[in-house]
Amino acid sequence: MLAFLPIVPLAGGLAALAIPADAPRRLLLVATALAHAALTAATFAAAPGPAYGGLLELDAPGQLFLALASALFLAASVYAVGYLHHEGGGTKKDFQDGAAFVNAPERIFTMCLCLFLAAITVVCSTRNLSVLWVGIEATTLSSAPMIYFHRHRRSLEATWKYLVICSVGIALALLGNILCSVAFYDPASPLASMNLSEMLPRAGGAAQPWLRAAFIFLLVGYGSKMGLAPMHNWLPDAHSQSPSLVSALLSGALLNCAFLGILRALQLLNAAGMGAFGGELLVLFGLLSMAVAAVFIVGQGDYKRLLAYSSVEHMGILALGVGIGGTATFGAMLHAVNHSLTKGALFLVSGNILALYHTRSCHDARGLSRALPVTAALWTAGFLAIVGSPPFGIFVSELTILQAMLGGGHTLAAVIYLASLAVIFVGMSAPVARMVQGPLPPAIRHPGPERALSLIPPLVLLAATLTFGLYLPRGLTEFLRRAAAAVTLGG
Amino acid sequence: MELFSSVMVALICVNLGYLAVTRLRSLARLTAVQGVLLSLAPLLFAAPGDHGHALFLSLGVLAIKGIGFPWLLARTLSRLEVNPVVEPYLGYNLSLLAGVSGLLFSLWLETRLPFPPGLFPPLLFPAALTSIFTGLTLVVARQKAVTQVIGYLAAENGIFLLGTPLSGQGSVWLELSVLLDVFVAVFVMGIALHHISKTFESIDVGRFCTLRD
Numbered sequence: 001m002l003a004f005l006p007i008v009p010l011a012g013g014l015a016a017l018a019i020p021a022d023a024p025r026r027l028l029l030v031a032t033a034l035a036h037a038a039l040t041a042a043t044f045a046a047a048p049g050p051a052y053g054g055l056l057e058l059d060a061p062g063q064l065f066l067a068l069a070s071a072l073f074l075a076a077s078v079y080a081v082g083y084l085h086h087e088g089g090g091t092k093k094d095f096q097d098g099a100a101f102v103n104a105p106e107r108i109f110t111m112c113l114c115l116f117l118a119a120i121t122v123v124c125s126t127r128n129l130s131v132l133w134v135g136i137e138a139t140t141l142s143s144a145p146m147i148y149f150h151r152h153r154r155s156l157e158a159t160w161k162y163l164v165i166c167s168v169g170i171a172l173a174l175l176g177n178i179l180c181s182v183a184f185y186d187p188a189s190p191l192a193s194m195n196l197s198e199m200l201p202r203a204g205g206a207a208q209p210w211l212r213a214a215f216i217f218l219l220v221g222y223g224s225k226m227g228l229a230p231m232h233n234w235l236p237d238a239h240s241q242s243p244s245l246v247s248a249l250l251s252g253a254l255l256n257c258a259f260l261g262i263l264r265a266l267q268l269l270n271a272a273g274m275g276a277f278g279g280e281l282l283v284l285f286g287l288l289s290m291a292v293a294a295v296f297i298v299g300q301g302d303y304k305r306l307l308a309y310s311s312v313e314h315m316g317i318l319a320l321g322v323g324i325g326g327t328a329t330f331g332a333m334l335h336a337v338n339h340s341l342t343k344g345a346l347f348l349v350s351g352n353i354l355a356l357y358h359t360r361s362c363h364d365a366r367g368l369s370r371a372l373p374v375t376a377a378l379w380t381a382g383f384l385a386i387v388g389s390p391p392f393g394i395f396v397s398e399l400t401i402l403q404a405m406l407g408g409g410h411t412l413a414a415v416i417y418l419a420s421l422a423v424i425f426v427g428m429s430a431p432v433a434r435m436v437q438g439p440l441p442p443a444i445r446h447p448g449p450e451r452a453l454s455l456i457p458p459l460v461l462l463a464a465t466l467t468f469g470l471y472l473p474r475g476l477t478e479f480l481r482r483a484a485a486a487v488t489l490g491g
Numbered sequence: 492m493e494l495f496s497s498v499m500v501a502l503i504c505v506n507l508g509y510l511a512v513t514r515l516r517s518l519a520r521l522t523a524v525q526g527v528l529l530s531l532a533p534l535l536f537a538a539p540g541d542h543g544h545a546l547f548l549s550l551g552v553l554a555i556k557g558i559g560f561p562w563l564l565a566r567t568l569s570r571l572e573v574n575p576v577v578e579p580y581l582g583y584n585l586s587l588l589a590g591v592s593g594l595l596f597s598l599w600l601e602t603r604l605p606f607p608p609g610l611f612p613p614l615l616f617p618a619a620l621t622s623i624f625t626g627l628t629l630v631v632a633r634q635k636a637v638t639q640v641i642g643y644l645a646a647e648n649g650i651f652l653l654g655t656p657l658s659g660q661g662s663v664w665l666e667l668s669v670l671l672d673v674f675v676a677v678f679v680m681g682i683a684l685h686h687i688s689k690t691f692e693s694i695d696v697g698r699f700c701t702l703r704d
Binding site: 130131133134137138140141144145148151152153154156157158159160161163164167168171174175178181182185186187193194207209236237240241296300305 | 604605607609610623627630636639643646647650653654657665668669672673675676679680683686687690691696699701702704
């Protein structure tokens with residue numbers, strides 16, 4: 001079963017390239033997403049064995065991020081049908097500088113979407129550090145053309161920054177992998193592969209200075225892809241310039257993949273009894289990311305960049321959670337679930353706003369509740385969810401992490417954490433309130449009806465995170481506990 | 492071992508050359524030289540009785556890093572019709588000084604680090620580290636997008652060199668897929684370069700100043 005998981009989107013992508021007509025290709029995209037989601041769901045029913053000679057092997061942390069990516073991709077692909085239909089072809093006028101531009105061919109875009117899912121699947125379903133690296137590099141390459149979907153200057157600038165920063169980051173991660181094999185070097189009984197199943201039992205005997213260096217490079221390398229400050233520069237640009245459904249996938253699925261890379265390195269450190277060293281670094285990067293995000297969120301005039309900086313904040317919370325360890329690791333896993341669902345929904349909703357208002361400015365996109373009442377309701381709910389208001393899921397996960405911090409005596413970290421959260425709450429509420437209320441801009445006289453295909457996916461995602469805030473199913477709690485235990489115990 | 496040392500010294504010289512060269516075409520040629528030198532490395536490390544794997548890997552490196560990349564770069568340069576001068580942010584002399592300092596630092600580091608005995612032959616670590624350092628210098632200290640690609644390649648070559656002594660049996664497919672991945676990365680960057688030169692009528696990354704807070 002595991003063998004088919006990456007094959008399905010790969011085949012879907014290649015087929016998308018071959019289909020000339022738009023309608024069947026869009027149908028194929030949704031079918032691919034459905035098939036992938038069904039296969040992913042099946043891995044929960046019966047644990048799949050390793051595939052391709054152990055190169056692919058699913059464990060709890062991988063399965064968690066795989067399920068998130070698959071669910072989000074399904075939502076994004078349904079959204080894409082309406083989006084691509086209304087986006088259409090031909091030359092368009094850029095709303096910011098008035099220059100003419102065209103969109104990338106829809107065939108290429110659809111293919112890249114599917115290949116992106118295939119790459120994510122490989123990343124999530126392997127315990128082999130080399131395959132993980134190849135997968136993460138493949139996610140960069142397949143997502144770059146999607147960021148450059150609208151072929152104008154700004155998106156090209158964003159794509160180039162994304163390619164260069166992430167490629168250098170991934171090169172550093174490769175260096176980390178090599179240092180890791182230096183740490184495990186033993187001419188008497190060499191490692192047969194960089195598989196965690198083989199490395200974890202031997203981690204106790206690894207050369208500690210090299211393992212430490214390896215972790216630093218893996219953290220900085222994958223951290224730049226995850227959007228941890230100060231390596232986050234590509235993130236707001238790429239998220240604001242790409243089509244909204246791509247931003248949703250980048251934030252909700254891609255950043256998690258890079259986080260998984262860091263978790264694998266942390267597993268090794270924990271197994272080697274050096275978890276405290278890794279934890280301290282993660283707490284440091286986590287708090288820094290939260291603080292940097294808070295600074296840039298206040299006064300941010302572009303609502304897509306606002307969401308992007310919010311992703312930097314939440315990646316910081318994830319790093320902080322696993323850095324603190326214990327219950328906070330469980331909190332971080334839960335937070336990853338809630339963040340992916342909420343941020344995915346918010347980016348999809350932002351696409352609806354952008355489609356009507358043709359501006360990313362919080363000051364110009366006003367009167368949402370009159371122009372797009374359902375979108376306005378979803379935007380408000382999504383905002384409340386993302387800043388951690390009850391009864392949404394993020395409130396629960398943020399509280400879990402806070403309790404673990406206070407319980408573990410990390411008072412200073414808790415103070416910075418709370419202060420950043422408070423600043424971000426205020427910083428985000430002002431623009432969101434301004435957008436929802438106020439008079440309609442004169443240019444928008446007849447907004448027209450809202451499209452169901454653009455509303456249902458974010459609605460479902462938000463409903464899920466609301467459910468997890470009110471009630472955590474026992475099965476989910478146990479699964480997240482297992483994922484957290486795999487990270488903390490290095491198992 | 493003497494052959495090995497000569498290859499390492501040649502690699503170090505190529506690295507310093509990267510920083511001193513003033514023409515884009517010469518820079519592209521240097522990547523070819525580095526790729527060919529690098530393709531020798533797997534052969535020099537081959538364990539007795541394991542020549543098949545080493546030869547396979549060596550041919551892969553030669554095809555991708557020695558021929559593929561330089562060909563792609565040369566093609567891109569001739570299609571772009573850009574100003575052939577490198578145009579540094581950080582002058583050639585200062586870059587070279589930075590490169591030499593990086594080399595001295597890595598030579599010093601080689602004497603201080605607790606290497607596992609018998610893993611890295613002498614000069615390999617400094618050669619690899621200088622390559623990474625030069626590559627990153629090219630990424631940040633040169634004005635054109637194409638030099639960033641070349642810098643990324645040089646850094647990647649250094650990392651690859653550091654990894655060669657560790658290449659174990661059975662993992663050669665993975666090493667090839669890593670190589671292939673880097674190859675595709677350069678390919679994607681090449682396509683992006685074309686779009687940049689078409690859209691901005693220049694490949695000067697200094698013009699990328701629209702997106703900021």
